[in-house]
Amino acid sequence: MEKLVVEKSMNLRGHIRVSGAKNACLPILAATLLGTEDIILEDVPKLKDVEIMCEVLRALGAEVEDLGGGVVRVNAKNINTYETKYELMSKMRASFLVMGPLLGRMNKAKNSLPGGCTIGARPIDLHLKGFRALGVECEEHYGEDDDGEDSYILAHTENLVGNKVYLDFPSVGATENIMMAAVLAKGRTIIENAAMEPEIVDLSNFLRKLGGNIKGAGTNTIIIDGVEKLYGAKHQIIPDRIEAGTFMVAAAITQGDVIIDNVIPNHLRPVISKLEEAGCQIEEFDESVRVVGPEFLKGIDIKTLPYPGFPTDMQAQFMAMMTQCQGTNTVIETVFENRFMHVDEFRRMGAMISVDDRSATIKGGRKLVGNKVYATDLRCGAALILAGFVAEGQTEVYDIYHIDRGYEDIEAKLKGIGGNIKRVNE
Ligand code: UD1
Numbered sequence: 001m002e003k004l005v006v007e008k009s010m011n012l013r014g015h016i017r018v019s020g021a022k023n024a025c026l027p028i029l030a031a032t033l034l035g036t037e038d039i040i041l042e043d044v045p046k047l048k049d050v051e052i053m054c055e056v057l058r059a060l061g062a063e064v065e066d067l068g069g070g071v072v073r074v075n076a077k078n079i080n081t082y083e084t085k086y087e088l089m090s091k092m093r094a095s096f097l098v099m100g101p102l103l104g105r106m107n108k109a110k111n112s113l114p115g116g117c118t119i120g121a122r123p124i125d126l127h128l129k130g131f132r133a134l135g136v137e138c139e140e141h142y143g144e145d146d147d148g149e150d151s152y153i154l155a156h157t158e159n160l161v162g163n164k165v166y167l168d169f170p171s172v173g174a175t176e177n178i179m180m181a182a183v184l185a186k187g188r189t190i191i192e193n194a195a196m197e198p199e200i201v202d203l204s205n206f207l208r209k210l211g212g213n214i215k216g217a218g219t220n221t222i223i224i225d226g227v228e229k230l231y232g233a234k235h236q237i238i239p240d241r242i243e244a245g246t247f248m249v250a251a252a253i254t255q256g257d258v259i260i261d262n263v264i265p266n267h268l269r270p271v272i273s274k275l276e277e278a279g280c281q282i283e284e285f286d287e288s289v290r291v292v293g294p295e296f297l298k299g300i301d302i303k304t305l306p307y308p309g310f311p312t313d314m315q316a317q318f319m320a321m322m323t324q325c326q327g328t329n330t331v332i333e334t335v336f337e338n339r340f341m342h343v344d345e346f347r348r349m350g351a352m353i354s355v356d357d358r359s360a361t362i363k364g365g366r367k368l369v370g371n372k373v374y375a376t377d378l379r380c381g382a383a384l385i386l387a388g389f390v391a392e393g394q395t396e397v398y399d400i401y402h403i404d405r406g407y408e409d410i411e412a413k414l415k416g417i418g419g420n421i422k423r424v425n426e
Contacts, residue, residue, distance in 0.1 A: 006388030037232030100180030
């Protein structure tokens with residue numbers, strides 16, 4: 001079993017490069033199923049989740065070739081099945097993103113459902129609402145098996161037809177899945193209350209390169225005029241704003257001075273703003289940001305929201321920082337109903353945090369002490385590394401497969417700015 005061993009590492013400094021965005025890459029890989037010619041993707045991060053999505057594509061009959069250096073070629077001309085099996089689906093929820101493209105290409109898709117997810121129920125009702133609006137019959141089969149092994153969705157249609165879809169919540173995945181189905185539908189689809197995340201814009205840009213006709217991505221109304229066929233393209237994945245934000249907090253929490261490269265500062269507005277409020281100095285350049293952490297961090301409050309609000313995927317890392325901010329800090333999580341599993345792990349390190357439903361109060365300025373802790377999910381894992389950098393003694397982070405799902409080469413990158421972190425095989 002692998003673990004990460006982290007030692008106190010103040011004053012991180014130097015340059016650190018951000019990889020391509022996991023959450024842009026996964027839907028774009030799913031969308032390659034819509035193309036009928038070679039697709040070249042650049043800046044594809046080397047991550048477990050990306051590997052799983054590539055496996056999903058191969059299992060559907062697509063050619064997927066790793067050309068090295070973050071470049072991947074996909075050709076989905078000869079996909080030969082519409083079914084994604086439980087073994088793959090259960091490894092990653094985002095596998096559900098192949099449903100939209102399969103409906104576009106084959107008018108049919110069958111996808112196993114994973115069991116409950118640790119960060120809330122994460123239903124798929126909005127995805128299905130969208131498909132149904134496009135004329136798809138979605139049969140929901142819920143088996144008796146608790147882990148969902150015999151539960152699946154079978155979706156089929158004679159013809160996808162454009163329609164208006166209002167999303168009750170601006171779900172990222174539902175917006176993406178509906179966009180991908182609508183791009184080959186007959187007529188116009190309008191997604192109202194759509195998610196506005198930068199990853200949606202990247203998916204839209206990619207689909208447009210394939211020949212899709214999409215307007216409005218990045219706003220709350222996306223208009224898709226269906227086309228007959230999509231072709232090939234070359235596309236570079238946008239930088240990962242959550243990885244960037246994680247490194248920004250690493251600088252902030254260690255009184256560091258770090259330049260984070262391959263960043264689109266505009267994607268990080270709430271993160272920059274909250275770090276400034278905590279007393280960090282931030283300089284923005286075209287494709288990088290410099291973060292200088294203060295001697296004393298000021299207390300702050302955050303509330304997670306859909307983009308352009310504060311990202312839920314940065315909540316745990318900020319909570320790690322809040323254990324060091326002066327006074328009382330609060331976190332309100334509005335996106336997921338159960339995203340405070342990291343609290344118990346911080347407590348094992350000496351943090352004082354109380355939780356009441358969707359809000360957490362963190363007593364700042366506490367000395368943390370290294371301990372054995374568990375990455376209960378991806379961002380929790382990253383947050384524990386950050387806490388380890390300011391804790392006395394040694395922090396051992398277990399269950400790090402979660403971290404490898406979403407951070408490329410994290411220990412090498414953090415070592416490059418002076419982080420004392422190593423991977424140990426027990
Ligand atoms: C994506 C990101 C994830 C991020 C999240 C929110 C990917 C691969 N993952 O996840 O890292 O934390 O956005 O920014 O891009 N919901 C429904 N019904 C649905 C779909 C969602 O009620 O049909 C609810 C969910 O339960 C959750 C909220 O909407 O409470 C947000 O989910 P959503 O935006 O769909 O997140 P994901 O696309 O799963």
